[in-house]
Amino acid sequence: MSRIWAGTDCGKTHHHTLVMDAEGDTLLSRRVANDEPELLQLIGDVLDLADGRTVIWAMDMTGGEPGLLINLLANHGQELVYIPGVAVNRATDSYRGQGKTDARDARVIADQARMRRDLLPIHLDDEAIIELRLLTERRTDLVADRTRVTNRLRSLLNSMFPALERALDLGNAGPLRRLTGYRTPAAIRRVGTKRLTTWLRNRQVRSAENLAAKAVEAAERQHIAVAGEKAVAKMVHTLAEEVITLNEKIAEIDKLIEGRFREHDLAEVITSMPGIGAILGAEFLTAVGGSLDAFPTADRLAAFAGVSPAPRDSGRVSGNLHRPQRYHRRLQRVFYTSALISVQKDPNSRAFYDRKRAEGKRHTQAVLALARRRVNVLWALIRDGRCYQVTPPVTHAA
Numbered sequence: 001m002s003r004i005w006a007g008t009d010c011g012k013t014h015h016h017t018l019v020m021d022a023e024g025d026t027l028l029s030r031r032v033a034n035d036e037p038e039l040l041q042l043i044g045d046v047l048d049l050a051d052g053r054t055v056i057w058a059m060d061m062t063g064g065e066p067g068l069l070i071n072l073l074a075n076h077g078q079e080l081v082y083i084p085g086v087a088v089n090r091a092t093d094s095y096r097g098q099g100k101t102d103a104r105d106a107r108v109i110a111d112q113a114r115m116r117r118d119l120l121p122i123h124l125d126d127e128a129i130i131e132l133r134l135l136t137e138r139r140t141d142l143v144a145d146r147t148r149v150t151n152r153l154r155s156l157l158n159s160m161f162p163a164l165e166r167a168l169d170l171g172n173a174g175p176l177r178r179l180t181g182y183r184t185p186a187a188i189r190r191v192g193t194k195r196l197t198t199w200l201r202n203r204q205v206r207s208a209e210n211l212a213a214k215a216v217e218a219a220e221r222q223h224i225a226v227a228g229e230k231a232v233a234k235m236v237h238t239l240a241e242e243v244i245t246l247n248e249k250i251a252e253i254d255k256l257i258e259g260r261f262r263e264h265d266l267a268e269v270i271t272s273m274p275g276i277g278a279i280l281g282a283e284f285l286t287a288v289g290g291s292l293d294a295f296p297t298a299d300r301l302a303a304f305a306g307v308s309p310a311p312r313d314s315g316r317v318s319g320n321l322h323r324p325q326r327y328h329r330r331l332q333r334v335f336y337t338s339a340l341i342s343v344q345k346d347p348n349s350r351a352f353y354d355r356k357r358a359e360g361k362r363h364t365q366a367v368l369a370l371a372r373r374r375v376n377v378l379w380a381l382i383r384d385g386r387c388y389q390v391t392p393p394v395t396h397a398a
Contacts, residue, residue, distance in 0.1 A: 015066065083113060
């Protein structure tokens with residue numbers, strides 16, 4: 001079947017597309033604006049050049065800037081493949097010349113698509129996966145903001161009142177709510193344990209008496225007011241309120257994620273795996289695009305997730321395995337975190353982990369080995385459409 005290849009170097013305001021035939025000759029090279037009329041004109045011109053031949057569109061991005069182009073191509077029934085930007089960058093060094101232009105990058109993309117047959121296709125996600133991706137990415141941003149603000153809050157509190165910073169666990173709601181009230185040693189000593197307990201109970205704080213006793217005990221250990229105490233105390237109040245607000249936003253988006261995730265056909269199968277809940281399950285679905293169509297084997301999924309070691313053999317050196325450098329970071333987090341949790345929840349996972357530790361592997365190595373094994377299990381469960389069981393089902397020969 002005769003083909004031509006259209007390589008596109010994607011940009012924010014403009015794309016550059018280069019079309020070549022099977023001999024590697026350039027048929028078209030054009031810089032187009034990232035707007036629908038110009039992109040439609042480009043697609044029409046390329047299809048006219050094809051003259052009945054199949055067009056393979058290749059690009060170095062799968063979302064973001066080329067989103068409009070990808071949707072237009074999908075609506076026209078065109079075949080799209082993805083070549084990673086790192087692969088394009090490294091392949092460029094093997095071509096003549098040292099210049100860096102969009103036209104040169106587009107040519108490299110088209111030529112690589114012409115020669116390679118292992119490139120992954122680009123498909124449009126359905127609305128449910130797109131919504132889950134937006135929600136999980138928003139949650140990641142909120143968690144990062146909460147971590148940043150909490151670290152700043154700890155630093156300020158430690159500079160003003162170290163004993164109180166050691167006594168409070170700022171990962172819980174109660175200590176955060178306590179910091180919105182009395183924050184300096186003098187104020188806490190003045191209010192006393194009884195009144196502070198009442199103040200906390202009025203705000204529905206759990207273990208109010210214990211928390212108040214810890215605060216008063218910490219206040220008795222410091223009788224000096226540090227320089228700038230009033231300003232620091234005011235900022236501590238502001239940051240504590242900010243962390244509380246972020247916690248509320250994260251809890252709200254967690255409910256949205258769980259609601260959308262439970263509507264997916266694979267939700268029951270995925271959450272049957274010990275250690276995987278709605279949040280990790282949603283991140284798994286968004287990472288794989290809602291199905292395992294792009295992963296014909298469990299090995300492909302493990303390599304994509306970065307839990308399969310990559311060999312670095314040369315000459316007489318063999319069996320030299322290292323962690324891969326290119327993989328999906330968030331998908332690796334899903335399998336590693338769920339494996340870590342499953343050690344405490346699942347007897348099969350615990351037995352596998354203990355066996356690896358007995359073989360002399362470190363904790364991280366044992367958890368990664370467990371994560372790799374769980375990739376096989378999850379892939380098989382999704383393939384067969386059945387849920388995980390602690391005791392494997394008995395199979396009978398026909």
